[in-house]
Amino acid sequence: MSKSNQRYNFEISLTDFAEHPIIDRLYKADNQRSTECWSVEEIQGFINDCLIDRNINLSILYWKDINENLYVIDGGHRLSIIYAWVKRYFADEQVEDAPIFTNAQKKDIRLIRNNLGDLADFQKVCEDPVLKDKLKDTKLSFRQVVGTPEQARKVFRSINSDTKRLDKYEEFHLQNRGSDAFYATYACCYINDNRSNLAELQYERINQIIELGEEIHDHLFHTILLDADLTHGRKIGLVSELLNIIAGDASQNIYSNDQGRRVEELMHELWAVLCRISTPAKSIGIPSLGLHPRLYFYKDQNFQITSFLAWFAIVFEIDKGLMEIEGKKVNYKNFIQVRRSVEFLLSNFPVATAETVGKYGSGIKGYERLQTVYKAFICISLTMELDFDDEKRLNTFILSMCKSFKYINFNEFYLERFVGSYDEEVIHKVVGYVESLSPGKKNKPKAFSSLTKRLLREEFEARNHNHCEICDGLIYVDSTEADHRIALSKGGHGIIENGVLVHPICNRIKSDRSLAEVRADLFD
Structure with missing residues (x-):
């Protein structure tokens, strides 16, 4: 992106914002983290203030590129809440064109709706003449920062003294903007805030890339790594290195021709290996090894x-x-x-x-x-x-x-x-x-150079846990399959007495054989 040298300040009323063409040109700037730091109470208070506070601060600081795209430098949270309000997300999380919300987000949205009542529905608010006039008088004030993106960041930090710089992993990621790894990492780490950047791929399967990124994120950081306490930047560093293991220098390909397909294939490669390590919540038919995180990836309660x-x-x-x-x-x-x-x-x-x-x-x-x-x-x-x-x-x-x-x-x-x-x-x-x-x-x-982050968890002794009856390896209960001791083809029934938890890949190798037969094949 090149710098803009002509300042352009303007205002938009809240009633006009919903249908304003500027919406399609708004992006979150690279120097802002993907955060959801506003609580339900803060969101409710902000919406109430929009209706009753004549001095509410709706100032938006932005930087504009040569293509007239606007990157929000400050005020992104305020703008996001107003956008969700006017688009009626708080009134109905399944409204047309609404994003796919997580279960936690749906819970918050419903709580906001229950607490605010009809005020959560911007459309109903506008049916009230008094409130509608108030919203017409309430303006979003857009103020432009000219110069380079770094100059915009300095202005942002000067008015937000407690703002932290991006860490070295985030900085490196942004420096490699445009590569296959950049887009794949964005899809996997910037959950609920990646569409605008992924749209640069001009790929017809962008929704599939976004959904795959969400699946990789949940499986990697929750199922496999047990919610290890990793910062956003360190998550970016980890995913970047996993992609490097898979594709090496090829992951830094920046050629735009067919890039969307390459990014999706790279993500599928990552997804397949992660599914080999542990079974995802929604199985995709790849039998996993069911590696137990506490034995393979932890030491003294700390993620390694x-x-x-x-x-x-x-x-x-x-x-x-x-x-x-x-x-x-x-x-x-x-x-x-x-x-x-x-x-x-x-x-x-x-x-x-x-x-x-x-x-x-x-x-x-x-x-x-x-x-x-x-x-x-x-x-x-x-x-x-x-x-x-x-x-x-x-x-x-x-x-x-x-x-x-x-x-x-x-x-x-x-x-x-x-x-x-x-x-x-x-x-x-x-x-x-x-x-x-x-x-x-x-x-x-x-x-x-360093990704280690500690996590305090309950003391765990791996050797005291159950083992797979097929291979004798340690069982990770979240990554197992129920196997018939006596195969269905040989009259076995789906009852507790005939069931045993084994590693998914061991289950495939066993097939319809007896335990004695498969162990003889493996170890004799």
């Missing part, structure tokens, strides 16, 4: 962004057939075969995770190194059966990790004073595999 990125990358590689060990592709069946062993290592050897993050950093700085550690867990589990009551196998595991990752704390003790038997062949395979891996050469923005 590095672990999540590492496991997301591993699931993506398995899904695309990109993960290999000793020249053999690792598929979901292979992972299920060793899942219990991998989860045992995650639970009982947190030092591997802690020391890797401590040495290489959290978030984007360290997740590829941590991904290598988790791949080593998979390699060890595929190469030998883990039984730490067996001294030789325990020794083999410890030496494999020591020689593969020389920075791990117990390294010096075991290398200098280690005694006992071990399997040299297994150690050689694991070390060779780890040495064959190296962090990717992707160009990642330094702005995403």
Whole structure:
């Protein structure tokens, strides 16, 4: 956007605003966050003030580009409430052309309607001659800020001293405006406030992109990450890196030709991997691994962004057939075969995770190194059966990790004073595999150097939870399927006694076989 140098101030009465052509040219400026900070009581008070307060402040500060689009710099919340009021959203959340409101928003709208009565309906208010005259006299006063967008931001901050700057993740996102990743991230992170930017794609399936973004947002941040306390900017940074894992530099494509389709496909790729990690509220037919967040992505009640990125990358590689060990592709069946062993290592050897993050950093700085550690867990589990009551196998595991990752704390003790038997062949395979891996050469923005955010939750002990009867892996109850112990095709009934919760992908592998048959196929 280029700067405008001619100031244009004007006023619009509230009665004229609903049908005014300016509505189609109003946008929220980039320097304003997507927020819903006004409470129900504040909204009700504001509407009442519009009807009775002769000195109500309806001043709107805006910046205009060369295409005559108006970007609201200050007064966006006031303008949004007036827009919803005149469009009758408060009177009927299902009115024609109304957006798709969330359940929480519907609850607030109904509360406002119940408290305000007929005053919530702008159309009915205008039927009252006295109130209509008041609304005609009440003006929205638009005041233009000229110059560059940054100059407009400085003016905004000068009159709002408590306004915070965008954080580095938001700044980086806006600097990459126009790329496929920019639009995909906008759809996933700016919920209820993304249509104006996505409209730039000029794509006939924009509604589908918006709906998909909402599904990704809810599934990622609520189901998988358990409402981890991430700021808006850090959510943007996380989604940007997930898109980078999937598409690399291709996600920064800025060519407008067919861009809408590319953005939708990129989002579907992200959605598919997230659905492999955990089952969404509305299943799309992709059997998930049902990874338990508390074991895979949390430590000491704190969400670990590095672990999540590492496991997301591993699931993506398995899904695309990109993960290999000793020249053999690792598929979901292979992972299920060793899942219990991998989860045992995650639970009982947190030092591997802690020391890797401590040495290489959290978030984007360290997740590829941590991904290598988790791949080593998979390699060890595929190469030998883990039984730490067996001294030789325990020794083999410890030496494999020591020689593969020389920075791990117990390294010096075991290398200098280690005694006992071990399997040299297994150690050689694991070390060779780890040495064959190296962090990717992707160009990642330094702005995403740290994404870790703490979350206080009830104390959780993963090993005390139920396990899948098919693979012995930890069960995450929000990402399971009910399986028939005796298959329907063999006379089984849909009763409690014949049901068992298993991982969705295990359920697919089991099919109509008995538990003994599928376990024999997996482990014998």
